[in-house]
Amino acid sequence: MAGSGGPGGGAGGSQGAGAGPGAALRAPRAPLLLAALVLGAYCLCALPGRCPRAPRAPAPAAPPRAARGPGAPVLPVASGPGRRRFPQALIVGVKKGGTRALLEFLRLHPDIRALGSEPHFFDRWYERGLAWYR
Numbered sequence: 001m002a003g004s005g006g007p008g009g010g011a012g013g014s015q016g017a018g019a020g021p022g023a024a025l026r027a028p029r030a031p032l033l034l035a036a037l038v039l040g041a042y043c044l045c046a047l048p049g050r051c052p053r054a055p056r057a058p059a060p061a062a063p064p065r066a067a068r069g070p071g072a073p074v075l076p077v078a079s080g081p082g083r084r085r086f087p088q089a090l091i092v093g094v095k096k097g098g099t100r101a102l103l104e105f106l107r108l109h110p111d112i113r114a115l116g117s118e119p120h121f122f123d124r125w126y127e128r129g130l131a132w133y134r
């Protein structure tokens with residue numbers, strides 16, 4: 001009656017630290033965890049009230065935000081339909097990290113417009129320049 005281990009208690013915790021199937025399962029999850037953190041931060045920022053909302057009516061020729069400094073380029077961001085503007089937000093994630101699912105969920109919001117396919121500008125087509133990106 002003095003047994004300290006409960007029924008089945010030795011099944012998962014008997015391996016040494018850093019070895020065995022537990023470690024084998026944890027290691028491949030590191031990129032997914034990183035992607036989840038990045039996507040989570042994005043979601044927090046995208047929640048209503050967390051960030052300033054874009055004006056519904058396009059502001060004529062108004063710079064999107066205060067320039068970072070004198071001479072800094074002003075890149076017009078998307079603020080309405082029918083304009084080729086730069087995005088206000090990017091989804092960054094590892095392959096198979098669930099970025100497509102996140103994009104599809106965000107796309108359900110009436111104030112969010114997104115490309116149909118991932119542009120891969122920064123990792124594949126950066127050399128093509130901002131004119132291509134927009």
Ligand SMILES: Nc1ncnc2c1ncn2[C@@H]1O[C@H](COP(=O)(O)OS(=O)(=O)O)[C@@H](OP(=O)(O)O)[C@H]1O
Pocket residue numbers: 093094095096097098099100101
């Ligand atoms: N919430 C949630 N929970 C668990 N798994 C999820 C979730 N959302 C997406 N997924 C799975 O993520 C895979 C797609 O990831 P990505 O969109 O990043 O794919 S891709 O690299 O851009 O092609 C894809 O896995 P596979 O079906 O194995 O390809 C999705 O099923």
